[in-house]
Amino acid sequence: MSDLVTVRLRVNGIEREGRCEPRKLLVDFLREDLGLTGTHVGCEHGICGACTIVLNGEAARSCIMLAVQADGSEILTVEGLMQNGKLHPLQEAFREHHGLQCGFCTPGMLMTALDFLKTNPSPTEAEVREGISAVLCRCTGYQGIVNAVQAAARTLGAARADRGT
Numbered sequence: 620m621s622d623l624v625t626v627r628l629r630v631n632g633i634e635r636e637g638r639c640e641p642r643k644l645l646v647d648f649l650r651e652d653l654g655l656t657g658t659h660v661g662c663e664h665g666i667c668g669a670c671t672i673v674l675n676g677e678a679a680r681s682c683i684m685l686a687v688q689a690d691g692s693e694i695l696t697v698e699g700l701m702q703n704g705k706l707h708p709l710q711e712a713f714r715e716h717h718g719l720q721c722g723f724c725t726p727g728m729l730m731t732a733l734d735f736l737k738t739n740p741s742p743t744e745a746e747v748r749e750g751i752s753a754v755l756c757r758c759t760g761y762q763g764i765v766n767a768v769q770a771a772a773r774t775l776g777a778a779r780a781d782r783g784t
């Protein structure tokens with residue numbers, strides 16, 4: 620076994636640290652070393668999007684990156700979406716609009732949609748479809764997911780209007 624390296628990250632607002640082999644993938648580090656199994660592993664080739672997290676503010680695939688490459692980064696995983704015991708509007712919308720069936724793609728969908736809505740807070744259906752196209756869903760036919768992302772966009776927009784931002 621090669622020498623272990625220390626990886627330090629800020630994950631969901633908490634400083635975390637672990638020791639792993641230099642060849643360990645970030646997704647495996649999150650799941651196995653930090654116990655954050657909400658991020659899923661599908662293809663491990665950067666294709667399916669199940670492993671998508673938000674890394675330093677942008678959606679990124681955690682299966683095509685080594686944990687050591689993420690050392691010092693700020694990461695948001697699906698576990699960090701819920702705040703003060705309350706589901707994130709995207710999570711609520713996925714539940715409400717039947718945006719999931721088996722749920723395997725859902726963490727990647729949520730994190731991708733979160734990043735997408737930051738850059739396009741009021742998307743058309745076509746824009747949502749393009750925005751989430753990097754994540755593959757085998758169950759839903761996508762319509763529920765698209766409806767959910769648009770509904771979440773409306774909720775988040777209304778919240779911003781209330782805050783006057």
Ligand code: FES
Pocket residue numbers: 659660661662663664665666667668669670671680681682683
């Ligand atoms: S598991 Fe990372 S893209 Fe499929």
Ligand code: FES
Pocket residue numbers: 718719720721722723724725755756757758759
């Ligand atoms: S809900 Fe099953 S893969 Fe998307």
